[in-house]
Amino acid sequence: MITLSIPHRLCFPPTTTTSSPHSQTKPRTVTFQRRRRTTTTTACAASENPHQRQNPNQKKQRDSKAENTADGDGEKGIDPAGFLAKRGISHKAFAQFLRERQEIWKIEMKLAYKVLKDMKDEILKRHESFMVLASGFELLGMHRHPEHRVDYMEWAPGARYCAIIGDFNGWSPTENCAKEHYFGHDDYGYWFIILQDKLREGEEPDKYYFQMYNYIDDYDKGDSGVTAEELIKKANEEYWQPGEDRFVNHRFEGPVKLYEQIFGPNGPQTLEDLPDIPDAETRYKEWAAKHGPSPTAVIDSGKEYDIFNVIVDPQWHEKVRALKPPVMYWFETRKGRKAWLKKYSPGIPHGSKYRVYFNTPNGPLERVPAWATYVQPDYFANSAFDCTGLGLLVFLEIVHSYAAADEMVGLSMFDGSNDCFFRSGKRGQHKYWGTRMFKYGDPDVLHFLLSNLNWWIMEYQIDGFQFHSVSSMMYTHNGFASFTGDLEEYCNQYVDKDALAYLILANEILHDLHPNIITIAEDATFYPGLCEPTSQGGLGFDYYVNLSVSDLWSTFLESVPDHEWNMTKIVNTLISNKEYADKMLMYAENHNQSISGRRSFAEILFGELDKNSHHYKESLLRGSSLHKMIRLITLTIGGCAYLNFMGNEFGHPKRVEFPTSSNNNSYLLATRQWDLLAKDGVHRDLFSFDKDMMKLDENERVLSRGFPSIHHVNDSSMVIAYIRGPLLFVFNFHPKDSYDSYSIGVEEAGEYQIILNTDEIKYGGQGSLKEDQYFQKTISRRVDGPRNCLEVSLPSRTAQVDYFIAVTFQFIPKDHMSIIVMQSKH
Numbered sequence: 078m079i080t081l082s083i084p085h086r087l088c089f090p091p092t093t094t095t096s097s098p099h100s101q102t103k104p105r106t107v108t109f110q111r112r113r114r115t116t117t118t119t120a121c122a123a124s125e126n127p128h129q130r131q132n133p134n135q136k137k138q139r140d141s142k143a144e145n146t147a148d149g150d151g152e153k154g155i156d157p158a159g160f161l162a163k164r165g166i167s168h169k170a171f172a173q174f175l176r177e178r179q180e181i182w183k184i185e186m187k188l189a190y191k192v193l194k195d196m197k198d199e200i201l202k203r204h205e206s207f208m209v210l211a212s213g214f215e216l217l218g219m220h221r222h223p224e225h226r227v228d229y230m231e232w233a234p235g236a237r238y239c240a241i242i243g244d245f246n247g248w249s250p251t252e253n254c255a256k257e258h259y260f261g262h263d264d265y266g267y268w269f270i271i272l273q274d275k276l277r278e279g280e281e282p283d284k285y286y287f288q289m290y291n292y293i294d295d296y297d298k299g300d301s302g303v304t305a306e307e308l309i310k311k312a313n314e315e316y317w318q319p320g321e322d323r324f325v326n327h328r329f330e331g332p333v334k335l336y337e338q339i340f341g342p343n344g345p346q347t348l349e350d351l352p353d354i355p356d357a358e359t360r361y362k363e364w365a366a367k368h369g370p371s372p373t374a375v376i377d378s379g380k381e382y383d384i385f386n387v388i389v390d391p392q393w394h395e396k397v398r399a400l401k402p403p404v405m406y407w408f409e410t411r412k413g414r415k416a417w418l419k420k421y422s423p424g425i426p427h428g429s430k431y432r433v434y435f436n437t438p439n440g441p442l443e444r445v446p447a448w449a450t451y452v453q454p455d456y457f458a459n460s461a462f463d464c465t466g467l468g469l470l471v472f473l474e475i476v477h478s479y480a481a482a483d484e485m486v487g488l489s490m491f492d493g494s495n496d497c498f499f500r501s502g503k504r505g506q507h508k509y510w511g512t513r514m515f516k517y518g519d520p521d522v523l524h525f526l527l528s529n530l531n532w533w534i535m536e537y538q539i540d541g542f543q544f545h546s547v548s549s550m551m552y553t554h555n556g557f558a559s560f561t562g563d564l565e566e567y568c569n570q571y572v573d574k575d576a577l578a579y580l581i582l583a584n585e586i587l588h589d590l591h592p593n594i595i596t597i598a599e600d601a602t603f604y605p606g607l608c609e610p611t612s613q614g615g616l617g618f619d620y621y622v623n624l625s626v627s628d629l630w631s632t633f634l635e636s637v638p639d640h641e642w643n644m645t646k647i648v649n650t651l652i653s654n655k656e657y658a659d660k661m662l663m664y665a666e667n668h669n670q671s672i673s674g675r676r677s678f679a680e681i682l683f684g685e686l687d688k689n690s691h692h693y694k695e696s697l698l699r700g701s702s703l704h705k706m707i708r709l710i711t712l713t714i715g716g717c718a719y720l721n722f723m724g725n726e727f728g729h730p731k732r733v734e735f736p737t738s739s740n741n742n743s744y745l746l747a748t749r750q751w752d753l754l755a756k757d758g759v760h761r762d763l764f765s766f767d768k769d770m771m772k773l774d775e776n777e778r779v780l781s782r783g784f785p786s787i788h789h790v791n792d793s794s795m796v797i798a799y800i801r802g803p804l805l806f807v808f809n810f811h812p813k814d815s816y817d818s819y820s821i822g823v824e825e826a827g828e829y830q831i832i833l834n835t836d837e838i839k840y841g842g843q844g845s846l847k848e849d850q851y852f853q854k855t856i857s858r859r860v861d862g863p864r865n866c867l868e869v870s871l872p873s874r875t876a877q878v879d880y881f882i883a884v885t886f887q888f889i890p891k892d893h894m895s896i897i898v899m900q901s902k903h
Contacts, residue, residue, distance in 0.1 A: 200520055218230065243432065276421060472595070475543065478550040479549055534594065727754060728760055785806075788861040794809075794819070798821045813873055815845070826857065
């Protein structure tokens with residue numbers, strides 16, 4: 078299981094005791110809103126007033142809803158298109174369009190759910206439960222068995238022969254292989270290999286074939302001085318009543334007596350001498366007529382094969398069923414690690430290097446095992462998974478949307494066939510990236526992928542997954558198409574129904590097995606219902622990432638001159654899809670700028686600066702200013718969480734790049750230069766700003782305050798302003814123009830204080846604002862819609878956060894003297 082693991086830092090709403098700019102925060106537990114499962118009651122139709130008139134439109138809506146529910150998968154509360162009715166559309170033109178397309182959409186969603194239902198039925202034919210399906214890692218791969226051996230299981234339906242090769246057996250393809258007629262290979266393509274521990278010289282084999290060993294503990298219960306025979310005798314004495322163990326101690330007594338009853342003491346001695354024998358049922362009836370019914374009689378039902386019905390006394394049967402097996406005595410026979418090492422040498426020693434060997438129609442192959450839990454290329458150093466006990470949520474960016482085309486360390490051509498894990502033909506190749514596309518409708522591929530998800534949770538106790546690039550898997554065009562918002566784009570022939578069914582199944586199983594798990598979708602197409610419940614036609618994700626934000630900033634920084642930046646486009650991109658704003662996560666830079674070979678923002682802004690240039694200070698100021706402003710507006714304008722790739726917060730000068738053949742396996746870019754924070758300069762300044770920006774969210778609960786009121790977007794002045802809670806955010810992106818008294822509308826009259834300013838000297842700014850400019854009083858003049866306004870100073874390429882600290886009101890006392898009172902808002 079080779080998946081991409083990327084460290085994230087997430088900022089979520091804290092819990093505070095007060096909202097003042099200097100308030101102290103209490104230690105908090107980060108929680109997510111969970112979908113609550115509720116049980117509702119529906120009034121019986123017979124209880125309705127028969128004389129009550131019904132609104133025809135209401136009746137039509139109810140009938141339509143009932144029809145949709147019935148046409149789903151037949152379960153109560155299931156509506157494959159339910160979220161369409163849930164999301165109200167107020168735009169008349171789009172509402173009309175939705176009505177025209179809604180029936181097509183419902184039909185397609187029902188077809189997708191039929192695919193999902195058929196997939197579930199096929200899975201449950203082969204697996205006891207979905208828990209078993211998602212726990213393949215407990216069986217497949219390499220596992221030490223208590224009976225002094227190692228078991229290895231692999232899925233390779235296209236292979237003809239399977240063996241384990243490694244340094245422990247001289248890389249021999251014949252030493253440890255799947256045996257014929259030894260559970261070696263089944264009809265589904267699973268191979269099973271047993272690597273027996275080797276008995277050391279001078280040691281005697283275990284007396285009992287079922288002797289078990291505890292490989293973890295050094296103590297040896299089995300060497301306590303009590304022999305296995307004594308324990309077995311004691312267990313039998315406790316378990317059986319007197320006489321009930323007679324068949325155990327004298328197992329041939331019954332057949333001998335039966336033989337004598339039928340043939341006499343001198344009966345036939347060979348098969349040829351046997352006369353015709355009545356069937357068992359006839360013989361039993363004759364015997365029962367003389368002796369009465371037997372509590373332990375066995376009848377073979379007249380079948381040619383050996384299937385028997387055991388007739389027992391009901392009271393005796395219930396008594397035996399009530400007994401608890403003597404498991405504790407069985408455990409007492411287990412021996413410990415020291416006893417095992419004394420008697421055996423491991424069949425495959427710890428730390429051994431190994432691969433799986435296949436013989437295929439195309440010849441022999443060596444592969445890295447698909448279910449391996451630890452894979453280490455020769456040039457990789459040991460590493461540990463950096464985040465327990467620190468109060469952090471750990472999310473893994475899981476890549477199930479495609480896989481590497483590498484045939485040695487990847488899964489491509491794993492068993493020599495092109496369609497083992499992946500689709501064949503063009504559907505098996507990503508159109509632009511050259512990667513392989515999984516065969517999501519195959520039960521064994523689902524077994525692998527779902528077990529992979531569950532393994533990360535069970536092994537490392539991670540808190541959630543970010544599903545990487547789900548648009549690559551949901552469409553046959555891999556998401557590389559123009560999406561206009563037409564619903565038909567999400568239900569046409571380019572939609573991969575198997576992939577949708579897999580995502581639904583993955584979310585259902587993850588949330589059922591681990592109720593607190595969090596799933597995040599990385600989707601650039603804004604798939605409708607992405608974060609809706611699966612019971613209502615959605616895919617079941619908890620949150621989604623707005624990918625267009627990082628693409629916008631990257632394009633602006635690399636391709637658009639500063640004076641041509643469009644404020645309207647910035648705002649529309651940052652607040653796109655308002656319906657799902659409570660599910661939206663954003664980051665300024667994504668992995669493309671961080672680890673996929675492209676340039677990070679810091680590389681774009683600072684990478685080509687020449688310290689000897691006359692424009693060095695000006696260019697450094699530009700880069701520092703834009704770096705801070707981009708992060709501040711991305712964090713505060715929308716969404717309920719903010720993601721950051723480690724190191725980007727202080728403008729790390731280089732991207733992350735793991736050792737590969739393309740960089741000669743170099744570690745040069747595989748680290749973060751934390752030493753930059755110990756030196757004065759732009760990186761330390763950016764880090765200081767980021768810390769204070771995080772404190773702003775912790776103190777003022779920015780992310781938990783709902784969607785902001787965006788009331789000022791001016792493309793000419795390049796100014797953006799919006800209000801979120803008691804905070805006013807103002808950005809001046811103009812590369813040259815500064816404004817001394819720029820009017821910004823505010824609803825609340827009173828006094829405002831600047832609590833965060835990107836232009837402060839400690840953040841690498843110029844410190845243009847004076848101390849008295851940090852406090853502003855409102856003017857009673859309607860601007861941008863609100864009743865009042867502030868006239869603020871806005872240096873070019875700066876942003877500020879103003880905090881509403883006091884309200885002003887006037888009253889006239891009895892002596893008719895006017896008194897102005899300043900009262901704290903909080």
